[in-house]
Amino acid sequence: MELHPESVVVAAGRPHEPGGPLNTPIVLTAPYRHLPDDNPYARHDVSPTVRAFEDALGALEGGTALAFASGIAAAAAVIDRLPAGAAVVVPDAAYSGTVSAFAAQQELGRLTVRPVDSADTAAVLAALDGAALLWLESVSNPLMAVPDLPALIAAAHAAGAQVAVDSTFSTPLVLRPLDLGADVVMHSATKYLAGHSDVIMGALVVRDQALAAELHDGRTRTGAVPGMLEAYLATRGIRTLALRMERAQANAATLAARLAEHPHVARVRYPGLATDPGHAVAARDHRGFGAMIGIETAGTAEQAERVCECVRLITHATSLGGVESLIERRARHDIDAAFGTPPTLLRFSVGIEHVEDLWADLSQALDAAFSG
Ligand SMILES: Cc1ncc(COP(=O)(O)O)c(C=O)c1O
Secondary structure, three states: OOOOHHHHHHHOOOOOOOOOOOOOOOOOOOEOOOEOOEOOEOOOOOOHHHHHHHHHHHHHHOOEEEEEOOHHHHHHHHHHOOOOOEEEEEEOOOOHHHHHHHHHHHHOOOEEEEEEOOOOHHHHHHHOOOOOEEEEEOOOOOOOOOOOHHHHHHHHHHOOOEEEEEOOOOHHHHOOHHHHOOOEEEEEOOOOOOOOOOOOOEEEEEOOHHHHHHHHHHHHHHOOOOOHHHHHHHHHHHHOHHHHHHHHHHHHHHHHHHHHOOOOEEEEEOOOOOOOOOHHHHHHHOOOOOOEEEEEEOOOHHHHHHHHHHOOOOEEOOOOOOOOOEEEEHHHOHHHHHOOOOOOEEEEEOOOOOHHHHHHHHHHHHHHHHOO
16 A cells, blocks of 8 residues: 555554564664574664664655764765765755865865855756766755756766765655655754754665665764664654644745745745745755745844844754754854855744744844844
């Protein structure tokens, strides 16, 4: 029976033994007892708690999932398998940890990084010649650019490059990059998948079984496996992913429209707005517009920072994708400032609170930041 994603999040990755538990328990063991021809150990792939998460995410993305200790550990596993001297095409503005992971490889002389504006399809195409990998974010962090995945993936493959898509902002409910031809999907499971801001974890999903085996070997070699508690919590988070995304996206759509009219807001970056540069591509390829909003406030960086200090229900903190709304001025991070993040850009992760409470909080914080 073909299930809808709303049912897959609930049903996938469960044990089915008669008389057994409904949920895969937290199995706390490092070694398992020897088998005649195997030496099971939890740094390999034997943990049932981790496998439950992988089964659920794999079913959602339509591939084979591998869990990692963090989103960045998952990204590092993709970077790690590139041959020395390879060229990689990478967004010039992306999650700061990813940007610095690629930059560190370039500094070591291992990779040549070709930075591109991922929303500029012609610029990406021009950079692909001889590249081994094209790295993209489904919606870029924090500038909210939406790359044209079908066009870029086709061109990358024609040029002999593999394509990895960090789909953290989108979740498999909004986008399935493997269906569009991507070779690797990456997630910071810390965010929407786990969903409660209490876990650090990551994942890769692939269709090619040789690639899955290679990434699996790499994970065993580097030891970047998640802990059992984290894997359990992330699986439990997935159970409510559809409901959480539904509410968070509805909240985001309402707030983005209101913010766009607000006198203290200069620009709203949200692909759900018909005026947003990413709207056409997102409307074509995504099933929803996500729950991240970039708010460029009208005045100075100090006033933008004041907005974050004045929120009461919304929390002034980094990260995203939890049930609770979070906001921060991204240019406070040196890497984001260096790649040109506008000094007044607030990255707003919209949670599942009541939309009118969120609006009241944002409105009072904007008024307080701009008064006097
Ligand atoms: C888009 C994106 N990718 C990757 C990461 C890294 O994930 P983690 O913090 O789980 O290592 C983050 C974290 O903020 C992110 O926002």
